[in-house]
Amino acid sequence: MLETSATVVQVEGKLTLVKPDQSGCGQCKGKGCGASKLSQLFCRTPRQFHVENPINANVGDKVIVSIGDGVILKGVGLIYALPLLLLIVGAFLGDTFAIEQRDIYAAVGATIGLVSGFIIIKLTLLRHGRDKFNPFIARKVTED
Numbered sequence: 001m002l003e004t005s006a007t008v009v010q011v012e013g014k015l016t017l018v019k020p021d022q023s024g025c026g027q028c029k030g031k032g033c034g035a036s037k038l039s040q041l042f043c044r045t046p047r048q049f050h051v052e053n054p055i056n057a058n059v060g061d062k063v064i065v066s067i068g069d070g071v072i073l074k075g076v077g078l079i080y081a082l083p084l085l086l087l088i089v090g091a092f093l094g095d096t097f098a099i100e101q102r103d104i105y106a107a108v109g110a111t112i113g114l115v116s117g118f119i120i121i122k123l124t125l126l127r128h129g130r131d132k133f134n135p136f137i138a139r140k141v142t143e144d
Contacts, residue, residue, distance in 0.1 A: 001066045005141060008061045009048055016053035016137060018065060052136040062141035067134075075133055078124060083117030090114070 006018035049065075057063050087110045094109020095102050125133075 001069055001138070002072070003064050003066045003138065006049075006051075006063055006065045008057045008059050008063060008137075011053065011057070011059060012050075014053060015050045016057060017048050018051055018063065018137070019048045020065070021062075049135070052134055055137055055139065057137050057140060063137045064139050064141060065135050066138040067136075071133055078121055082120060083114050086113035086117040086120075088113070090116070 005021045007021065008016055009019050010017040051065050055063075090113020091106045091110035094105040094107070094112075098105035
């Protein structure tokens with residue numbers, strides 16, 4: 001599980017608005033890859049995120065926000081790679097089976113492939129639900 005600490009800012013029913021305690025992943029405390037510095041450069045205001053609140057955390061609580069293993073990679077593959085792959089396959093098939101005006105058939109095939117990718121994404125999210133892709137509050141931080 002990927003985890004980060006955050007502070008609860010607002011509670012809205014089953015969802016909670018949280019503000020991460022650090023920018024970037026926190027693995028290197030801002031001294032490694034530079035994601036923390038890049039985040040500070042482009043995000044002048046503190047970032048806040050809606051997450052699920054299964055533990056009923058309250059405003060001001062320090063919590064650990066988690067997202068399942070492989071969720072980010074699966075999400076990237078589904079949202080970016082699948083439509084791009086189907087666009088390329090559609091363009092290739094349109095070009096291959098065209099008798100004349102190959103560019104038009106390639107463009108139509110690419111469009112059909114891209115739209116098919118978006119439809120597959122929508123059906124996948126409807127079938128499996130968005131919940132498995134959402135971060136959630138795993139536990140409260142205990143002060144030792």
